[in-house]
Amino acid sequence: KDSYSVTLLPGDGIGPEITSATVGALNALTSHTSWSINFKESLIGGAALDATDNKDAFPDSSLEECRKADSILLACIGGYKWDNNPREARPETGLLKMRSEMGLFANLRPAKVLPQLIGASTLKPEVITGVDIMVVRELTGDVYFGTPKGIDVVDGERVGYNNMIYKESEIRRIARVAGEVAMKRGGKICSVEKSNVLDVSQLWKEVTIDVMEKEFPKIDLSHMYVDNAAMQLIRYPKQFDTIVTGNIFGDILSDEASMLVGSLGMLPSASIGSSGPGVFEPCHGSAPDIAGEDKANPLAMILSAAMMLRYDLGRGEEADVLERAVEMCLDEGWRTGDIKQEGDGCTLVGCKEMGKKVEAAI
Amino acid sequence: KDSYSVTLLPGDGIGPEITSATVGALNALTSHTSWSINFKESLIGGAALDATDNKDAFPDSSLEECRKADSILLACIGGYKWDNNPREARPETGLLKMRSEMGLFANLRPAKVLPQLIGASTLKPEVITGVDIMVVRELTGDVYFGTPKGIDVVDGERVGYNNMIYKESEIRRIARVAGEVAMKRGGKICSVEKSNVLDVSQLWKEVTIDVMEKEFPKIDLSHMYVDNAAMQLIRYPKQFDTIVTGNIFGDILSDEASMLVGSLGMLPSASIGSSGPGVFEPCHGSAPDIAGEDKANPLAMILSAAMMLRYDLGRGEEADVLERAVEMCLDEGWRTGDIKQEGDGCTLVGCKEMGKKVEAAI
Ligand SMILES: CC(C)[C@H](C(=O)O)[C@@H](O)C(=O)O
Ligand SMILES: CC(C)[C@H](C(=O)O)[C@@H](O)C(=O)O
Numbered sequence: 001k002d003s004y005s006v007t008l009l010p011g012d013g014i015g016p017e018i019t020s021a022t023v024g025a026l027n028a029l030t031s032h033t034s035w036s037i038n039f040k041e042s043l044i045g046g047a048a049l050d051a052t053d054n055k056d057a058f059p060d061s062s063l064e065e066c067r068k069a070d071s072i073l074l075a076c077i078g079g080y081k082w083d084n085n086p087r088e089a090r091p092e093t094g095l096l097k098m099r100s101e102m103g104l105f106a107n108l109r110p111a112k113v114l115p116q117l118i119g120a121s122t123l124k125p126e127v128i129t130g131v132d133i134m135v136v137r138e139l140t141g142d143v144y145f146g147t148p149k150g151i152d153v154v155d156g157e158r159v160g161y162n163n164m165i166y167k168e169s170e171i172r173r174i175a176r177v178a179g180e181v182a183m184k185r186g187g188k189i190c191s192v193e194k195s196n197v198l199d200v201s202q203l204w205k206e207v208t209i210d211v212m213e214k215e216f217p218k219i220d221l222s223h224m225y226v227d228n229a230a231m232q233l234i235r236y237p238k239q240f241d242t243i244v245t246g247n248i249f250g251d252i253l254s255d256e257a258s259m260l261v262g263s264l265g266m267l268p269s270a271s272i273g274s275s276g277p278g279v280f281e282p283c284h285g286s287a288p289d290i291a292g293e294d295k296a297n298p299l300a301m302i303l304s305a306a307m308m309l310r311y312d313l314g315r316g317e318e319a320d321v322l323e324r325a326v327e328m329c330l331d332e333g334w335r336t337g338d339i340k341q342e343g344d345g346c347t348l349v350g351c352k353e354m355g356k357k358v359e360a361a362i
Numbered sequence: 363k364d365s366y367s368v369t370l371l372p373g374d375g376i377g378p379e380i381t382s383a384t385v386g387a388l389n390a391l392t393s394h395t396s397w398s399i400n401f402k403e404s405l406i407g408g409a410a411l412d413a414t415d416n417k418d419a420f421p422d423s424s425l426e427e428c429r430k431a432d433s434i435l436l437a438c439i440g441g442y443k444w445d446n447n448p449r450e451a452r453p454e455t456g457l458l459k460m461r462s463e464m465g466l467f468a469n470l471r472p473a474k475v476l477p478q479l480i481g482a483s484t485l486k487p488e489v490i491t492g493v494d495i496m497v498v499r500e501l502t503g504d505v506y507f508g509t510p511k512g513i514d515v516v517d518g519e520r521v522g523y524n525n526m527i528y529k530e531s532e533i534r535r536i537a538r539v540a541g542e543v544a545m546k547r548g549g550k551i552c553s554v555e556k557s558n559v560l561d562v563s564q565l566w567k568e569v570t571i572d573v574m575e576k577e578f579p580k581i582d583l584s585h586m587y588v589d590n591a592a593m594q595l596i597r598y599p600k601q602f603d604t605i606v607t608g609n610i611f612g613d614i615l616s617d618e619a620s621m622l623v624g625s626l627g628m629l630p631s632a633s634i635g636s637s638g639p640g641v642f643e644p645c646h647g648s649a650p651d652i653a654g655e656d657k658a659n660p661l662a663m664i665l666s667a668a669m670m671l672r673y674d675l676g677r678g679e680e681a682d683v684l685e686r687a688v689e690m691c692l693d694e695g696w697r698t699g700d701i702k703q704e705g706d707g708c709t710l711v712g713c714k715e716m717g718k719k720v721e722a723a724i
Contacts, residue, residue, distance in 0.1 A: 092558045122596055127484040143505075143526050149561050157530040160565030164505050165523035167516075194610070196454045199511050203522030230618040231626075234484055234596065248556070252614060256592040264593075 002035045004313050007069040007277075009062070012046040012091060013286025014296035014351070015075030021298035021355030022073065022305050025325070028359035029318055040065060044098065045077025045091035045286075054085065057094025063101055066277065071312035074281035075301060079288040099139050103273035105170070106177040107137040107250065108307075109283060111257040111267065116330040119341050120262025123234070128260050133240045134185060135257055136178040137250025139271055141170045144247045164200050166246065171207040173274065178244035179216035186241035188220045192229045192249055204246065226253070233257055258283055265297035265338040268304035270311055280308040290337075294350040297336035299326050302358055325361035329354065332361075364397045366675055369431040369639075371424070374408040374453060375648025376658035376713070377437030383660035383717030384435065384667050387687070390721035391680055402427060406460065407439025407453035407648075416447065419456025425463055428639065433674035436643035437663060441650040462502050465635035467532070468539040469499040469612065470669075471645060473619040473629065478692040481703050482624025485596070490622050495602045496547060497619055498540040499612025501633055503532045506609045526562050528608065533569040535636065540606035541578035548603035550582045554591045554611055566608065588615070595619055620645055627659035627700040630666035632673055642670040652699075656712040659698035661688050664720055687723035691716065694723075 006026075010019040023039055030036050042062040049057050057077075066072050077091040087093060098104070113121070113131040121128050146163030153159070175191075182189045191208045193201035205223055212221045224232065226249045232239060233253065237260050245253060258267050264284035272278035282300030290296060303326060310319035333346040334357045340348050349357065372381040385401055392398050404424040411419050419439075428434050439453040449455060460466070475483070475493040483490050508525030515521070537553075544551045553570045555563035567585055574583045586594065588611045594601060595615065599622050607615060620629050626646035634640035644662030652658060665688060672681035695708040696719045702710050711719065 087558070087564065090558060096559070122486055122489040122598075123484050124486055144559055146523070151561050151565050154529075158565055158569075159527060159529045160560075160562035161508070161525055161527035162560045162562050163523055164526050165521060167521045168519040194613075196449070196452060197458070197506055198522075198524045199513050200522035200524050202449065203513050203520055207520075227613045227617040230592065230614045231621050234618065234621040236484075249614075251556075251589045252592045252611075255589040256596065256618065259593050259596040 003038060004035065004070040005038045005040065005068070006308070007065050007072045008039050008041045009044040009072060009074040010041060010047070011044050011075045011077040011286060012079045013076060013288045013291040015077070015286055017292070017294065017296050017351045018282070018298040018301045019073070019075045021351055022301045024355045025302050025322065025358045025362065026305055028362045029322060032362070033318060040069070042066065044074065044094050046079050046082045048094055049082055049085070049089060049091065054089045057089070057091050058097045063098070066098070066102060069277050071277045071308050072279045073301070073305060073308060074279050076282060076284060076286040078286045096144065098279065099271060100145060102276060102279070103140065104271040104279055105138060105140040105274070106174055106272050107139040108181065108270040108272070109135040109137060109254040109257070109267070111135065111254070111261050113261050114266065114327070114330065116327070117262050117266065117339055119344065120339055121260055123260060128237060131237045131260050133237065133257055133260075134181055134242045135250060135254040136174065136181055136242060136244045137254055138170065138174040138246050141166050142247035164198070164248070166200050166204060168203065168207050171204050172211055175208045175211035175244060176215065178242055179212060179219055182219055182242040183216065187218060188222075188241035190222045190224050190229070190240055190243050192224050192226050192243055192245040192253065194226050195223070196225060208244065229253060230256060233260070254283070263297070263339045265300055265336065266303070267300050268307050270304070270307045272311060278308070278312050280304040280312070294352055295337050296351040297338050298351050298355050302326055321362060325358050328361040329357045332357070365400060366397065366432040367400045367402065367430070368670070369427050369434045370401050370403045371406040371434060371436040372403060372409070373406050373437045373439040373648060374441045375438060375650045375653040377439070377648055379654070379656065379658050379713045380644070380660040380663045381435070381437045383713055384663045386717045387664050387684065387720045387724065388667055390724045391684060394724070395680060402431070404428065406436065406456050408441050408444045410456055411444055411447070411451060411453065416451045419451070419453050420459045425460070428460070428464060431639050433639045433670050434641045435663070435667060435670060436641050438644060438646060438648040440648045458506065460641065461633060462507060464638060464641070465502065466633040466641055467500060467502040467636070468536055468634050469501040470543065470632045470634070471497040471499060471616040471619070471629070473497065473616070473623050475623050476628065476689070476692065478689070479624050479628065479701055481706065482701055483622060485622060490599060493599045493622050495599065495619055495622075496543055496604045497612060497616040498536065498543055498604060498606045499616055500532065500536040500608050503528050504609030526560070526610070528562050528566060530565065530569050533566050534573055537570045537573040537606060538577065540604055541574060541581055544581055544604040545578065549580060550584075550603035552584045552586050552591070552602055552605050554586050554588050554605055554607040554615065556588050557585070558587060570606065591615060592618060595622070616645070625659070625701045627662055627698065628665070629662050630669050632666070632669045634673060640670070640674045642666040642674070656714055657699050658713040659700050660713050660717050664688055683724060687720050690723040691719045694719070
């Protein structure tokens with residue numbers, strides 16, 4: 001293929017700024033390649049709510065655009081403006097609809113500590129040096145989408161409930177993704193659940209063991225309860241290579257793991273399905289407090305674009321180039337506010353300038 | 363009252379050792395008071411399974427003993443021996459039965475950083491100095507006890523599920539406990555849930571707001587999503603005073619918070635109901651790897667006994683004495699293996715000796 005179509009979902013807050021820095025970096029990259037990328041923008045989140053009279057945070061028109069594309073780059077969503085909307089009219093609801101409608105059942109969230117930013121973490125340097133964890137989070141099941149759910153009145157009082165539920169086939173396919181990911185890494189998987197209490201976790205554990213035994217006999221599989229995992233991530237993070245877990249535990253643990261790295265501003269993620277385009281997005285939120293002020297860190301989105309090149313467009317070499325360009329910028333001492341530390345001798349730059357530095361490094 | 367009855371549940375692993383150190387400390391304390399404590403042992407966990415032919419990890423005889431007592435001191439449960447039992451015959455199942463049968467709906471887990479042990483944490487000293495968090499975890503509801511639950515076969519494949527469910531009255535009573543606790547502390551509560559996704563969390567949030575507005579108007583109430591809370595506990599733990607949350611989120615976050623303190627070996631907890639005796643226990647597990655070797659740290663259980671004196675026996679002054687005795691031992695430089703650090707100039711002691719040091723300090 002010599003031309004790819006990529007749908008851009010700039011979303012809200014700092015989204016448009018980091019999207020344009022990312023597009024700049026990708027254009028700089030493809031000016032050296034025989035292939036090119038065509039970008040097309042679509043709406044999601046608050047931007048989509050504004051455009052649809054608060055009806056849909058991921059309109060069908062956006063869904064169609066996404067389905068047609070070779071891949072999707074999402075910036076971030078949400079903001080004060082929509083915070084008090086009912087759940088149906090919240091930016092997050094668009095994100096959940098996108099994941100579900102596009103079948104993006106696997107969320108890959110690397111937490112790799114960069115030597116240049118080792119001081120940015122609240123953990124001691126000796127604890128986090130060399131940490132390189134990949135969290136493989138299931139993304140379209142669990143208590144997020146389980147039914148029955150709702151708020152009913154029973155015996156004169158309200159009762160709220162959501163079903164924490166997994167089918168064998170759902171566990172099987174995420175375990176396979178984890179197996180494939182781990183085979184390309186350290187070959188070690190820690191499956192995180194709460195099987196000492198929950199039936200759904202019991203099934204999770206059994207199916208995970210079955211998949212690994214039959215399909216990935218070389219994988220070193222271990223099991224950990226989610227409460228212990230939350231502890232071990234802080235106590236001794238180097239013990240982890242690949243973590244596989246359900247949607248809600250993965251939501252919590254991947255955010256926790258991101259703190260090892262110091263700043264969310266550096267963390268990319270990939271959401272992929274069994275076929276069709278994936279969605280690549282930074283782990284951070286839309287930071288409405290600094291939106292429009294050219295203070296945002298575009299590097300997590302640029303690193304997400306690298307994941308897109310590698311996973312969706314099959315352009316691993318160019319992904320490497322992009323990742324190395326980001327590292328070069330850090331080595332050269334360029335820092336946005338979120339990763340700047342007192343007395344680090346580095347130079348504070350804005351979002352635009354950081355984008356230009358990456359382009360130059362390419 | 364001049365005599366209290368306390369049921370001891372030594373449980374498994376290091377349980378018996380730390381129980382006898384704790385009883386020693388309590389006896390030393392009551393040798394100076396006009397009132398006394400009568401201890402009676404009962405079975406729970408693996409010890410109970412062994413005695414009942416793997417039938418019941420909390421037999422009705424233990425339940426009766428506990429109900430009759432003024433308070434209950436639990437050490438810890440579990441061990442390799444029972445790890446592969448089916449869930450009905452696991453030590454943890456006894457714990458869950460105890461909580462539920464005795465109506466212990468509120469679990470208080472303080473995470474207070476002690477200046478003497480500041481170096482034991484993997485977090486930087488400046489991040490944790492002064493941290494003093496109380497996690498108020500709901501303990502008898504949520505996905506832990508929700509029905510329907512099970513593993514069924516649907517359309518030819520297994521499906522595992524548990525219901526994440528809260529009634530308004532359950533949320534109301536735990537919010538009240540949090541309100542009372544917070545009024546005696548910094549007056550600040552952070553309610554942790556996932557109301558951007560879950561109906562049950564939406565209800566949690568609404569009811570919590572209602573309780574605070576009507577019954578605790580002076581409380582400074584804030585709300586945080588559980589993924590963000592997992593992050594903020596590491597990023598800037600000093601922002602928290604009292605955290606109130608559901609059973610599973612509390613399970614995860616209280617274990618995470620305990621890592622701020624450095625060692626689980628120092629952390630007490632209290633589980634209380636609306637009437638009847640409470641259960642006081644250390645947060646750590648049964649450490650089967652060092653069981654019987656006189657290496658365990660009895661201080662978390664001794665601090666749990668202090669919580670018992672304060673909450674169940676109404677002996678706050680004596681609770682203070684016990685807590686100060688523990689601090690004195692640390693100041694004097696006595697350390698069990700789990701809190702000993704290289705080059706700290708402290709003296710390594712065993713479980714028994716640490717108990718004696720506390721007795722002496724009293
Ligand atoms: C915004 C929210 C619905 C979402 C989630 O919980 O999945 C976010 O926290 C994430 O991790 O992508
Ligand atoms: C042993 C287990 C069932 C228990 C729980 O999950 O509640 C434990 O982790 C705790 O926090 O007391």
